[in-house]
Amino acid sequence: MEMIELNIDNKVVSVEKGTTILKAAHKVGIDIPTLCHMELHNMNIENKPGSCRVCVVEVDGRRNLAPACVTEVAAGMVVNTHTARVLNARKTIVELLISDHPYDCLVCAKSGNCELQSIAHKFGIRRIHFKGEKSTYRRDTSPSIIRDVDKCIMCRRCEMMCNEVQTVGALSAVNRGFISVVAPAFEMDLEHSPCTYCGQCVSVCPTGALTEVDSTNKVLLALMDKSKTVVVQTAPSVRAALGEEFGLPAGTLVTGKMVAALRSMGFKYVFDTDFAADLTIMEEGTELLGRLKAQLAGESNAKLPILTSCCPGWVNFMEHNFPDLLHIPSTAKSPQQMFGAIAKSYFADQIGVKRQDMVVVSVMPCLAKKYECQRDEFKVDGNPDVDFSMTTRELADFIKQSNIDFLNLPDEDFDNPLGESTGAGVIFGNTGGVIEAACRTAYELYTGKKLDVIEFESLRGIEGIRSAKLDFDGLTLNIGIAHGLSNARKLLDEVRAGKSKYHAIEIMACTGGCIAGGGQPYHHGNSEILRRRRDAIYTEDEGKTIRKSHENPYILKLYKDFLGQPCGHKSHELLHTVYYDKSKDEVTIHHD
Amino acid sequence: MVPKLICDDDMVDIYTPTTSDKDSLKVTIKLSVEKINTINRICASFGNNPEELINVLHETQNTLGYLPAEVQEIIAHNLKISAAQVYGVVTFYSYFTMVPRGDYPISVCMGTACYVRGAEKILEELKKELKIGIGETTPDQRFSISCLRCVGACGLAPVLMVGEKVYGRVAPDDVRKILEEYKNDNDEEYKCQQL
Ligand code: SF4
Ligand code: SF4
Ligand code: SF4
Ligand code: FES
Numbered sequence: 001m002e003m004i005e006l007n008i009d010n011k012v013v014s015v016e017k018g019t020t021i022l023k024a025a026h027k028v029g030i031d032i033p034t035l036c037h038m039e040l041h042n043m044n045i046e047n048k049p050g051s052c053r054v055c056v057v058e059v060d061g062r063r064n065l066a067p068a069c070v071t072e073v074a075a076g077m078v079v080n081t082h083t084a085r086v087l088n089a090r091k092t093i094v095e096l097l098i099s100d101h102p103y104d105c106l107v108c109a110k111s112g113n114c115e116l117q118s119i120a121h122k123f124g125i126r127r128i129h130f131k132g133e134k135s136t137y138r139r140d141t142s143p144s145i146i147r148d149v150d151k152c153i154m155c156r157r158c159e160m161m162c163n164e165v166q167t168v169g170a171l172s173a174v175n176r177g178f179i180s181v182v183a184p185a186f187e188m189d190l191e192h193s194p195c196t197y198c199g200q201c202v203s204v205c206p207t208g209a210l211t212e213v214d215s216t217n218k219v220l221l222a223l224m225d226k227s228k229t230v231v232v233q234t235a236p237s238v239r240a241a242l243g244e245e246f247g248l249p250a251g252t253l254v255t256g257k258m259v260a261a262l263r264s265m266g267f268k269y270v271f272d273t274d275f276a277a278d279l280t281i282m283e284e285g286t287e288l289l290g291r292l293k294a295q296l297a298g299e300s301n302a303k304l305p306i307l308t309s310c311c312p313g314w315v316n317f318m319e320h321n322f323p324d325l326l327h328i329p330s331t332a333k334s335p336q337q338m339f340g341a342i343a344k345s346y347f348a349d350q351i352g353v354k355r356q357d358m359v360v361v362s363v364m365p366c367l368a369k370k371y372e373c374q375r376d377e378f379k380v381d382g383n384p385d386v387d388f389s390m391t392t393r394e395l396a397d398f399i400k401q402s403n404i405d406f407l408n409l410p411d412e413d414f415d416n417p418l419g420e421s422t423g424a425g426v427i428f429g430n431t432g433g434v435i436e437a438a439c440r441t442a443y444e445l446y447t448g449k450k451l452d453v454i455e456f457e458s459l460r461g462i463e464g465i466r467s468a469k470l471d472f473d474g475l476t477l478n479i480g481i482a483h484g485l486s487n488a489r490k491l492l493d494e495v496r497a498g499k500s501k502y503h504a505i506e507i508m509a510c511t512g513g514c515i516a517g518g519g520q521p522y523h524h525g526n527s528e529i530l531r532r533r534r535d536a537i538y539t540e541d542e543g544k545t546i547r548k549s550h551e552n553p554y555i556l557k558l559y560k561d562f563l564g565q566p567c568g569h570k571s572h573e574l575l576h577t578v579y580y581d582k583s584k585d586e587v588t589i590h591h592d
Numbered sequence: 593m594v595p596k597l598i599c600d601d602d603m604v605d606i607y608t609p610t611t612s613d614k615d616s617l618k619v620t621i622k623l624s625v626e627k628i629n630t631i632n633r634i635c636a637s638f639g640n641n642p643e644e645l646i647n648v649l650h651e652t653q654n655t656l657g658y659l660p661a662e663v664q665e666i667i668a669h670n671l672k673i674s675a676a677q678v679y680g681v682v683t684f685y686s687y688f689t690m691v692p693r694g695d696y697p698i699s700v701c702m703g704t705a706c707y708v709r710g711a712e713k714i715l716e717e718l719k720k721e722l723k724i725g726i727g728e729t730t731p732d733q734r735f736s737i738s739c740l741r742c743v744g745a746c747g748l749a750p751v752l753m754v755g756e757k758v759y760g761r762v763a764p765d766d767v768r769k770i771l772e773e774y775k776n777d778n779d780e781e782y783k784c785q786q787l
Contacts, residue, residue: 163677169673169674169675169676169677170674171676172679172680173680173684174676174679174680174684175683175684176683176684183676184676185664185665185674185675185676185678185679186661186664186675186679187679193676194674
């Protein structure tokens with residue numbers, strides 16, 4: 001590899017040919033400010049349209065300032081990143097951006113986390129010298145996401161996420177000049193587009209243009225209502241990220257503090273979605289074995305590969321893009337919905353509370369769950385199994401509003417019976433985790449033997465598509481894993497073409513899995529944060545005494561007292577679902 | 593209402609995006625099987641190659657006259673790209689239109705010379721007379737308004753064209769007179785449809 005030597009701020013740097021000035025500067029500890037540029041290292045995700053020009057630097061011998069994020073280094077280049085001319089230009093650029101931006105910071109959902117705001121702060125912008133018309137656009141509210149395009153700075157990160165990483169194609173830059181916006185086809189609302197509500201656009205938007213629908217006030221009202229019993233469930237990934245919002249280093253597990261905070265906020269029962277994850281494994285694992293045995297018995301209609309179904313973003317994607325394959329995913333509901341169904345039947349009966357008097361709140365790393373809990377098939381007489389789904393970010397804000405000294409809370413334990421979980425439930429948050437949890441159970445049920453080593457290292461990792469062969473006592477099981485919907489699409493295209501070699505495939509919509517979900521604390525392009533959350537999840541698993549779903553005593557009791565058999569009659573009624581062809585919802589082609 | 597087109601990037605100040613609710617955005621025009629086949633043929637002639645999108649759109653507009661949403665969706669489907677991306681390109685180039693042009697398409701030159709000499713006032717007058725905006729067509733399909741970059745008749749600025757016919761040194765007062773020329777044939781029919 002050809003190396004190139006150049007000089008940045010009087011430091012000599014040697015980098016590979018083709019490196020940008022931005023990355024070369026980073027190598028010697030010089031941080032050039034950026035806005036449109038974003039890169040998640042090791043994850044193949046980069047946005048560099050070179051459009052905002054906040055990153056301009058002065059290059060000796062060049063007349064114009066150069067945008068560092070897209071300008072490649074050259075031998076002997078002399079770069080200055082903070083001359084008076086550069087600072088002045090950056091200020092002007094930011095002022096121009098703000099001149100067409102609402103001054104909403106005091107009431108903006110993104111305040112404190114907005115990259116435009118922090119750059120304005122950093123550059124000491126105190127006055128906008130440009131007066132002009134501001135572009136205005138209608139606000140678009142969907143079940144999960146709010147688009148407030150007036151706050152869009154056209155960095156096009158969302159477009160990159162939606163098209164390249166997710167291959168959903170819900171968003172594109174449309175129109176030109178002053179009136180250009182990022183929008184769905186024909187400027188329809190997101191709700192009428194193929195959007196999956198994965199929220200990956202929200203997680204990278206630098207401003208308040210894309211945010212989640214906030215349920216905090218509805219939850220607050222439920223907590224104030226004395227006639228309601230409010231139950232909360234928290235997803236595996238939340239405990240690995242919530243601490244970041246309180247200044248703790250990424251990857252700090254705050255399970256106990258989170259439980260204590262929720263209890264003191266007035267939730268009557270603090271439960272764990274991990275319990276429902278264990279339940280998912282019982283159902284999904286049984287389903288996998290059933291289909292496998294059918295195939296081994298030579299049944300021609302054996303539906304393999306089986307696809308995991310616990311990610312509602314992925315389910316939406318499938319319903320929109322692969323309506324011909326709706327028979328192959330597992331019919332098991334997501335853990336969020338399994339929890340709701342059990343809470344409002346089994347548990348409500350146990351404590352003698354009527355369904356209408358129970359409110360189930362979920363705390364999720366996810367925006368698709370907001371949509372999911374509103375789906376009609378998850379309601380009984382109009383009453384949803386899960387009433388409100390909040391994100392990790394919303395919970396953090398709610399804790400702060402509640403004036404709770406989070407960092408000094410003593411650790412507390414989840415309530416029982418729906419709070420007991422195993423390590424298998426915990427690892428649902430990472431890519432590869434669901435299938436690993438399923439294999440821990442399926443192996444023991446199938447072979448009747450105990451696993452020596454519980455960790456399936458071959459299923460772990462961060463490559464977008466992974467595969468592993470597992471030995472089930474002589475039977476070889478081919479497992480596929482995809483995260484990020486572009487990767488899911490590849491595996492699904494294989495299935496469609498009849499070329500898939502897998503028995504089971506795990507799919508998660510978000511790159512990295514739920515730890516990088518659209519509702520998690522903003523990573524601001526720092527993939528190290530995601531790696532630490534991932535490690536934290538595996539640490540939590542290691543620390544559990546029980547690490548296999550079928551050994552969770554409360555799960556066993558639930559089957560004994562209430563459900564009967566996994567995939568039995570009652571399970572089918574409460575824990576399984578059906579999928580719908582949604583491709584028609586977006587297409588408007590009519591024939592005469 | 594179908595989203596409007598912008599006429600030119602340096603003329604942004606004459607365009608105000610309108611707020612539309614989602615129902616009015618729903619597309620109702622239907623396509624005949626024949627038209628769908630035509631579009632499929634055009635896409636196929638470019639190998640259904642997504643990189644040929646602009647050429648496909650160009651050819652389709654030449655054949656059908658305009659590019660409504662359904663047409664864009666079929667093209668997106670054939671070229672295996674998202675409808676949003678196709679719409680992005682259609683709205684980026686002022687050449688493409690999503691509404692059928694009128695029988696008498698009116699173009700106002702917005703080149704520098706015409707602009708300086710009051711093309712904007714002429715445009716305003718036209719909009720007022722026809723009660724439509726840029727990129728729109730009157731309900732009777734008779735007139736449509738679009739903007740052009742310089743047509744090379746700067747000596748005659750400001751310039752207005754109806755179809756191929758060029759009108760030079762147009763004053764706002766002339767607009768009504770010019771329109772009358774085209775309203776006169778089948779005057780009765782025109783009035784009926786206006787009601
Ligand atoms: S939520 Fe996901 S699918 Fe929807 S627009 Fe954003 S990135 Fe695209
Ligand atoms: S909506 Fe957000 S992410 Fe998308 S282009 Fe605008 S500012 Fe960037
Ligand atoms: S991967 Fe997790 S966070 Fe992302 S959409 Fe799926 S369930 Fe939600
Ligand atoms: S960060 Fe370099 S142009 Fe936007």
